[in-house]
Amino acid sequence: MNELERSVLAKIDQEQLARLCRQLIQAPSENPGGNEESTVLLLQSLLQDLGSTVHLQYAAPGRPNLIAHLGGGNAGGGLLFLGHSDVVPAGSGWDADPFTARREGNRLIGRGATDMKGGLSAVIAAMASVNQHAPHIPLTLICTVDEEANALGIEHYISTAEAAQYLACIVAEPTDLITIIGCRAAANLQVQISGASAHAGRPSDGASAIEAAAELVALIGENKQKLAAAPHPVLGPATWNVGTLKAGHGTSIVPDEAWLGIDRRLLPGEDPQQVLDALLAAARNRIEAAENLDALKLQIRGSVQMFMPGFLTDPEAPLVRQVCTTLQDLGAAGKHGIWTASCEGGFIAEHHNVPTVVLGPGEINTQAHQPNESVSVSDLHTAACAYALIALRQYETSQN
Template identity: 50%
Template sequence: MTAAARALALIDDDRIVADTCELIAGWGENPGGTEAETVRRLVAICERIGARVQLQEIAAGRPNLLASIGPEDGPAVLFLGHSDVVPAGEGWTADPFVPRIADGMIIGRGATDMKGGLAAVLEAMAAVAAVAPGIRLELLCTVDEEDRALGVQTWLAEHGLRRYLACIVAEPTDLEIVIGCRGAANLHVEVLGGSAHAGRPEDGASSIYGAAALVDVVRELHAEAGAGEGDPLLGNPTWNVGTIAGGSGTSMVPRVTELTIDRRTMPGEDPELILAELLAQSREAIASSGAANAQRIEVRGVVDMVMPGFRTTEDDPVVSAAADALRSLDQDVRITGWTAACEGGFVAQASGTPTVILGPGDITGQAHQPDEQVRITDLGVAARAYALIALAIAGGAED
């Protein structure tokens, strides 16, 4: 029996289900909570499979986790995930953090994004270690992925990342092989005007009127970005005004208005240059808007968060290994790109590691929704695919 066959025989679907349910029950809503309980449960699973654990506390109750198995050094395969989930929100038919099983699905917040993926990775790591102890495997599980990516950025600042043989991000892709994704930049823009009594608005300079001109600029930039041919895998850059808040009262000309803007970036784009372009065009638009005292309106901004994109070539060994693994498991092979963003871009940017996203669950149809769920059979396929990819990429297994 080959090493691959022995590894597959060791993977236990019931154990993956149990671990997924255990992690769902660990909560980890972000914002609004901490990941500590989920990480505590992750540590217990890591200890069960014989993995070494390193924790990094980035804030109270918010520890990053690095689990490693195999030799202390040498070439390694990195799995990447996160321990936080989005807030449960409304619309659930039962408690979102009491996992339940129905019709072949595990239901609970984080089932798809991404407690199921984490459980599948750990099951695969244990199986590979049992048949090929000379292979080093690592799981980096970060906090705060769903908000500001503070976990991965803090890890990189303190520890850095070496170049790995491959990085496999266990985010939900419906078992498609994602070889590239757009990045994301959060822009915080402040429009400053001048207050005045609403009975004489011409004495003031309305920051809301300035913000309205800025919103028009964002809409035009979004239309221009979408008019191009676009990347065949990643599509086009996009703009979205996410929040706007301004003014102090109905009878006052508003002095300050703040906006948050989401800009989805293509690999290689510089968010600082994107912000500078937005501010320059907004100042021109405000100056020609006809708003009272437009010359008194100032616009300034900062890049509040950056999640870089990445692109791996289709002929890279990790892509071939993933495709071969899925074929051997009687799965359709779909190689595609993501319009979403993930932390794989940080790994690719920091270390040049070839990166793919591959995981159980549907990012658009199941994640971040009431009654979030993941198909149990897909968890098993994912774990087996991870094991086969690691064995193919790292070698070192004797048949």
């Protein structure tokens, strides 16, 4: 490391970083709930105290995106960080108040500690330290609302923001400090099946939406096997998951309506509307062929409720090599991998045409969305140091 890098890292204090993360956790922003504003206003105050130019962009009443520029004349550009202000509902099973952050040894516990108040706090600490020692380096943070539900914030951002030039994008989601070079796209599909109600004593007078839904679920199960047999060489296979099924009015009534919520992870080249249309067509054919169903009384329709594009950065790209090397310099493994989750990085990679990776403190599978969610304080510090070094090194590379 050179002298500038050592000076920047020396200013990132682990205990100050932990306190910052606690502040963010204690500004609740549950979604569903639509109450991200308290967290965003805290972020605005923190970033303005650093000298950032901060713009709030309301995607809906009380639900502001935040766009902050620091350094380089506050003109944007440089390294772009991406995060989100909302957290999933706390739910039950906590040992203490989920929004009163508490410290147990090296771990900070509270809703959002991992996903992703921890990543946001590390970004702010990195931006502060870089700007203190190298104010000519431009840094940008975009923090969206509604990432955990319907992507309202990021969709509003890309519909209003002009495409800008950035050196790279770091999505500060929890990756256990592994550099994620890509993820599949994600679509939330809603399917409604309408049948005909009748008395359960003579069910043939009606048409069961639940039995038709069972045919749809069976069809999806068969398609899962086909998808598993044809994986993408890097991203793996596309997948289905039937997450919700709501139907019926009582045990003595033939159900006339059924609603299914379906998750579909998509590979490059797949279009969510085309996937849905193919599913509905195959389901109609299957229902018509089923001897126990009156297809004339059954209708099936659906819609794409949310779509989050995927992305894939070449593992040999300069950004990936630089991020992995930086993590190794800090004592981390410096590995890269693929994410099974989804994130908003695909929107940014596509809209700004910028190389993108996901990197952050915390573990998405064992901590995010769990009771007693927690993050390692030492990992917060490593993440902040990595973000700072990446910003310095990306800028230096761009000048050569």
